[in-house]
Amino acid sequence: MSSYKDSLNLPKTAFPMKAGLPQREPQMLKTWLNDDLYGKQRAKAKGRPIFTLHDGPPYANGDIHLGHAVNKVLKDIIIKSKNLSGFDAPYIPGWDCHGLPIELQVEKKIGKAGVKVDAKKFRAACREYAQKQVNKQREDFKRLGILGDWDNPYLTMNFQFEADEIRALGKIIQKGHMHKGFKPVHWCSDCGSALAEAEVEYKDKHSPAIDVRFAVLDDAAFINACHHVENSPGKGPISVVIWTTTPWTLPANEAVALNPELDYCLVECVGEHGTERLLLAEALHKDALGRWGFEEHRVVAYCKGAALENLKLQHPFYDKQVPIILGDHVTTDAGTGAVHTAPAHGQEDYVAGSRYHLPIDNPVGPNGVFIEGTELFAGQHVFKANDSVIETLKLKGNLVHAQALDHSYPHCWRHKTPIIFRATPQWFISMEQAGLRDQANQAIEDVDWIPDWGKARISAMMANRPDWCISRQRTWGVPIALFVHKDTSELHPNTSDLIEQVAQRVEKQGIDAWFDLDAVELLGADAENYVKVSDTLDVWFDSGVSHFAVIDEREELAFPADLYLEGSDQHRGWFQSSLLTSVAIKGRAPYKAALTHGFTVDAKGHKMSKSIGNSILPQEINNSLGADVLRLFIAATDYRNEMTCTDEIFKRTGDAYRRIRNTARFLLANLHGFDPAENSLPASELLALDQWAIARCDQLQTEIRDAYDCYEFHLIYQKVHNFCSVDLGGFYLDVLKDRQYTTQENSQARRSAQTAMYHMMEAFCRWIAPILSFTADEMWRFIPGQRSESVFLETWYELPQVQQDSNFNLSFWQEILQTRIAVSKELEQLRVAGDIGSSLDAEVNIYCGSEIFQRLSQLEDELRFVLITSDARIHKVETPPGQAKHVVLQNGDEIWIQAAASEHKKCVRCWHHQEDVGANGEHPELCGRCIENVAGDGEKRRYA
């Protein structure tokens, strides 16, 4: 009996069932890197149309998290699928290397620049630190199976990048987009320098809170503006009352802001100043009057804030007049609904002030002391000056009320002292000056935003954004390499040439070339009239010019990029900074399409974060399930929304992975002994079922390629997984087993099946390669036949054309499948009753009308193989026998099924129950078919 087992062609393969990905992947990776797979891929793709996916540089600080993995893997899937589609799709990874977070890390180690170490040493330490971070992150990215030019990434701190960034700035100046202006920044008078947002912490502070009169100059005009006046407009001088907790900012007052929509009321009050009329927001007037404690008061008139725009007010202690302006930032949370506006001392005030073209005069010096010439307060520190201001207000009779208040206030994180807002000169890229906003809006139209709501999002941001302040007062950054006149602040007339000269030096020595530069070297005698700008560029400018410093510089990339792909936070970040610089320099967006993905969240839909402790590290998954499972998860999830990450989901993904792997393994195992060059059959000689399998593959391949082209990877996962379970496991491969195992090794019947499986394998390996990269390339080496060293050097597989025979077309097989399902249900009944075990223990009779009979009988006596029963007969009848089970198929066809255990003996070789088992004395345990296969010429199959 066992001797017959040896006569079967059982599956055999060295491709392991157990993936062992955590161990196997690093080995595979080593091979890729040692063999320079990426370089070989580039060489092979040379001359094909270029597809440029330009990498957005992650910040070179800290370990990578799941979000990084999602981003990089999505990029990698696209790059790999584009290469398979016949593009030359290179991948140049990048890193963002300058900026505050690195400075802070380095400060912790060696101290603050300019205090404990000199700036040059500090920058060297930053460079070294950034490089270490890059190296670390690079290893983690590689581990995910991402193929790219890891030996030549772009770093924003590369000398060439730094030089090109300065050139890019030059171009933007040339096109007239830059201007110098003032902007209030967080300022610590103890540090004597600007603070970044991250260096500010909020604590409670004890401040004076005062209400101040701003007298109205033209009472008549004011009363006229009111929409409702009581019987009498009242008596006494009219004032607008503001409330502030920073009295020291009053010297810089340039306006009083009202909310245009808000209702204001004029209140006649009688107090120590006699009778007067005060304006304040109606919603706050009860609170305020309670605070002020007037003996008598009544409302005499009402108006909207909008009605008072541009009326002039008298400054409470200076001889100057300031306008009433309007702004939505004015609220009724506290105060009087009238906001004292000092553009030099507040972000909101600055924005409102620039809308009204108010002066931004800043009377406060870097040490927090009022500068010389400041009337009344020169030489006083601002917080000490609060009392003087209050005294002055009292003297002038313009103090309505004063009290103390505890509130949250920004403090310097180093000195723990309160900080101030102070207007300082800064460089801007103007949105209007040379029409940048309009051009950018136009450029947005020409980009394909995926998903499409990305367009609305970035448009809204573009419409609202203020001028881009590109200057920073930092150490680790690319310099704004400009010379300005020491008196006029004008740019040097030769700025364009000078920038190029500086860029050439930076190209050789890095940014230190600028900081070390003696102006005389470039300007000669003129140097004494000019100063070197010491500001650095905003790091968003760094990455924002990568289209200029990387895409234009690298010959393997093409401008504009076909695709930028980042998280949806980058609509405000990199997508925007890149768009603005590109439009400013080149007049168009740097990308044809911008694709965004969502963020990783936990089971409850909460964002993953270190502090909550709900984050899952990619390294953990690599080491437990393997990077391919992580990649499969990323592909299987619709990345446009938030991506939920839980242990259960990863476990399910692992299950799905095993299904896919094992299906491939079974295909490979059945290709044992098959050499495509020798043994494959032309499509026309394949059995009908094998032709169907190839046609089905072809159909699926079209769907998969479409899905790759639309970046809908989750559909690919669904389709491939369903194909493995439903088409292959549940049907084709199940049916094939008998033919594979029992027919002669080199028979047409078996070679036909192997030919189909071989083509299937070639195609299948490529389908999954962009996603399950390690597994696909592992598999690749087990597919028989001559082949290149990696699937990543290939393009999509061209499946042989099978003719769609009208008798055996897809709908025919659909009907067979339906019949099979119906028969299975009947067999299950027998199984439950204990009549049969395996389906081969049974035989079925199918009764039907003549039309269906015509179709089903096409398979002749091979129908039993499709049904995996020992016998299957079709009967054309008018009235079926009563005990047959009536079934209506999906297409509406009616059949009647009768199934029963076979009464014949079981052939020990093929397990079919046949009448002729034992008929041959030499092989008493075999059926006739097996005897033919063991001792004769071999059985013939035509259909299945």
Place this chain on the structure above:
RNA sequence: CGUCCUGUAGUUUAAUAGGUAAAACGCCAAGCUUAUACCUUGGAUGAGCGCCCGAUUAGCGCAUGAUCCUCGUUCGAUUCGAGGCAGGACGACCA
């Protein structure tokens, strides 16, 4: 506080100019032992409330058939509109 996005069985995803909401996984059971740490077949449950019981398993009854909730348009809404809830992205505010 503003702009934008998302919400379908336990899980991941489908679907419909507005027309029966589907698949796979998971779960339970069986079969096979010629894919064997695999594979096949079948099945149930998918939302609530109540009853029975010492408790479990099971059983019974009512209502109802998985598109976040509520309204609206419609013969008909998962789909269109409005409002809410929850989560997310980005920003603003704290005078």
